[in-house]
Amino acid sequence: xxxxxxxxxxxxxxxxxxxxxxxxxxxxxxxxxxxxxxxxxxxxxxxxxxxxxxxxxxxxxxxxxxxxxxxxxxxxxxxxxxxxxxxxxxxxxxxxxxxxxxxxxxxxxxxxxxxxxxxxxxxxxxxxxxxxxxxxxxxxxxxxxxxxxxxxxxxxxxxxxxxxxxxxxxxxxxxxxxxxxxxxxxxxxxxxxxxxxxxxxxxxxxxxxxxxxxxxxxxxxxxxxxxxxxxxxxxxxxxxxxxxxxxxxxxxxxxxxxxxxxxxxxxxxxxxxxxxxxxxxxxxxxxxxxxxxxxxxxxxxxxxxxxxxxxxxxxxxxxxxxxxxxxxxxxxxxxxxxxxxxxxxxxxxxxxxxxxxxxxxxxxxxxxxxxxxxxxxxxxxxxxxxxxxxxxxxxxxxxxxxxxxxxxxxxxxxxxxxxxxxxxx
Amino acid sequence: xxxxxxxxxxxxxxxxxxxxxxxxxxxxxxxxxxxxxxxxxxxxxxxxxxxxxxxxxxxxxxxxxxxxxxxxxxxxxxxxxxxxxxxxxxxxxxxxxxxxxxxxxxxxxxxxxxx
Numbered sequence: 001x002x003x004x005x006x007x008x009x010x011x012x013x014x015x016x017x018x019x020x021x022x023x024x025x026x027x028x029x030x031x032x033x034x035x036x037x038x039x040x041x042x043x044x045x046x047x048x049x050x051x052x053x054x055x056x057x058x059x060x061x062x063x064x065x066x067x068x069x070x071x072x073x074x075x076x077x078x079x080x081x082x083x084x085x086x087x088x089x090x091x092x093x094x095x096x097x098x099x100x101x102x103x104x105x106x107x108x109x110x111x112x113x114x115x116x117x118x119x120x121x122x123x124x125x126x127x128x129x130x131x132x133x134x135x136x137x138x139x140x141x142x143x144x145x146x147x148x149x150x151x152x153x154x155x156x157x158x159x160x161x162x163x164x165x166x167x168x169x170x171x172x173x174x175x176x177x178x179x180x181x182x183x184x185x186x187x188x189x190x191x192x193x194x195x196x197x198x199x200x201x202x203x204x205x206x207x208x209x210x211x212x213x214x215x216x217x218x219x220x221x222x223x224x225x226x227x228x229x230x231x232x233x234x235x236x237x238x239x240x241x242x243x244x245x246x247x248x249x250x251x252x253x254x255x256x257x258x259x260x261x262x263x264x265x266x267x268x269x270x271x272x273x274x275x276x277x278x279x280x281x282x283x284x285x286x287x288x289x290x291x292x293x294x295x296x297x298x299x300x301x302x303x304x305x306x307x308x309x310x311x312x313x314x315x316x317x318x319x320x321x322x323x324x325x326x327x328x329x330x331x332x333x334x335x336x337x338x339x340x341x342x343x344x345x346x347x348x349x350x351x352x353x354x355x356x357x358x359x360x361x362x363x364x365x366x367x368x369x370x371x372x373x374x375x376x377x378x379x380x381x382x383x384x385x386x387x388x389x390x391x392x393x394x395x396x397x398x399x400x401x402x403x404x405x406x407x408x409x410x411x412x413x414x415x416x417x418x419x420x421x422x423x424x425x
Numbered sequence: 426x427x428x429x430x431x432x433x434x435x436x437x438x439x440x441x442x443x444x445x446x447x448x449x450x451x452x453x454x455x456x457x458x459x460x461x462x463x464x465x466x467x468x469x470x471x472x473x474x475x476x477x478x479x480x481x482x483x484x485x486x487x488x489x490x491x492x493x494x495x496x497x498x499x500x501x502x503x504x505x506x507x508x509x510x511x512x513x514x515x516x517x518x519x520x521x522x523x524x525x526x527x528x529x530x531x532x533x534x535x536x537x538x539x540x
Contacts, residue, residue, distance in 0.1 A: 130514060177536055178426040180513035188515075 016060035023069045029144035033118035037181035043171040048081035120235045121181040127195040137199040243292035244302030247285040251308035254281035266415040322351035339368045355387040378403035427537040428517040433501040434530030453525035470507035
């Protein structure tokens with residue numbers, strides 16, 4: 001929930017504060033989504049809800065916590081939103097607009113029925129093609145999960161002020177451009193869902209980049225992304241790629257603990273202790289993948305999850321099916337034309353046909369300027385060169401140097417340094 | 426919400442077009458305008474004379490300064506517009522995508538300022 005409320009908490013009645021906190025944890029995104037969809041304004045919804053939480057903290061200690069705290073918060077937020085709109089606007093059109101939003105909100109908040117879940121509609125608004133792609137994931141984290149700009153900024157390595165401004169701008173764009181709050185129709189759904197899934201995956205990847213879990217915020221980010229993935233699957237149960245993405249994230253999450261040894265050093269997948277893998281998460285991921293496969297609509301996330309699935313099959317078979325992994329990467333290269341996928345394919349090729357063939361596959365993409373500063377490219381190159389015989393040792397040494405210089409994770413850096421030192425043994 | 430669909434295109438292309446091409450484009454615009462009308466979303470719209478017919482005016486030290494030519498010399502120039510009234514941006518974008526101008530230029534979709 002927003003930071004200002006966190007700061008208010010300690011000063012007020014503990015029971016009221018605890019209830020408000022619990023409601024915020026449970027329902028923040030749902031309340032924002034409900035308000036935003038009717039006000040057609042994310043910032044106004046967030047402000048109104050923040051005001052409502054502040055009122056709750058002032059009122060509940062004296063009056064007691066209401067039986068339905070969400071409904072109480074919504075009805076206060078509705079008044080706050082109408083007041084705020086009144087302050088902003090004047091004239092006949094404004095009066096008509098105010099009546100309209102007051103009616104819309106009233107119709108939906110007076111009933112005792114459960115609050116409609118508009119979180120998916122809000123996610124589609126945040127990941128609309130008219131919103132700059134780089135801000136979609138941060139926007140979803142803020143609106144659905146209530147992350148403050150500073151927390152998001154630190155996760156995405158952006159200055160807090162810059163992140164704050166970009167979030168404000170994106171919310172203004174939603175309001176001013178009239179971006180709708182709705183789940184797109186069948187004909188558009190695949191394209192638009194892609195942007196939502198991409199934003200969720202971006203949040204997950206940010207969290208994943210801290211495998212040791214030493215930065216609590218980043219670790220939370222991976223968990224929150226999985227939460228969002230589960231939410232999308234719950235609301236769109238027949239979308240194969242949504243299932244695929246959740247499966248992919250669960251597979252990665254299942255191996256988190258195994259990525260570091262007791263000393264905190266990096267352990268590559270092939271050397272991981274399978275006992276440290278989370279079997280329950282892997283089983284869930286496999287079940288999702290089977291469900292997705294049955295829908296007959298393959299895609300990028302399902303393929304990537306299938307690669308993960310092929311790797312963990314080692315649990316049962318004791319060996320890694322590299323030919324299958326190479327085939328999956330072939331399909332992914334065809335689908336995405338991504339140089340990152342091409343690097344992984346080259347690594348698979350090295351396993352099936354030898355280091356020289358893997359290097360040839362890497363050479364085929366070496367012209368891509370984006371790779372010059374991409375650590376995995378240099379790490380893969382260094383590894384394949386070092387396996388290709390003594391003649392390539394000098395090149396391998398240089399490639400390790402590039403990789404080490406570009407790697408932000410200290411544990412991975414140490415791993416690469418040890419590999420590099422082995423070259424001269 | 427009201428949106429302007431601002432149609433930008435390369436004027437040189439337009440001048441180089443054959444008679445048959447021009448007729449085909451005109452026909453497409455007529456059909457498009459008719460579709461907007463049938464859907465009840467059109468508020469207005471017109472084609473503009475080419476930017477060679479443009480004159481810019483600006484007040485400098487209380488005196489108006491008049492210049493020949495458009496505001497900015499760019500490859501694509503504003504050639505026409507539609508104003509439509511639709512529920513949201515998605516509806517505006519789907520109409521913009523059907524505009525013949527989207528095929529030979531760029532459509533900028535801008536919401537109107539609401540007072």
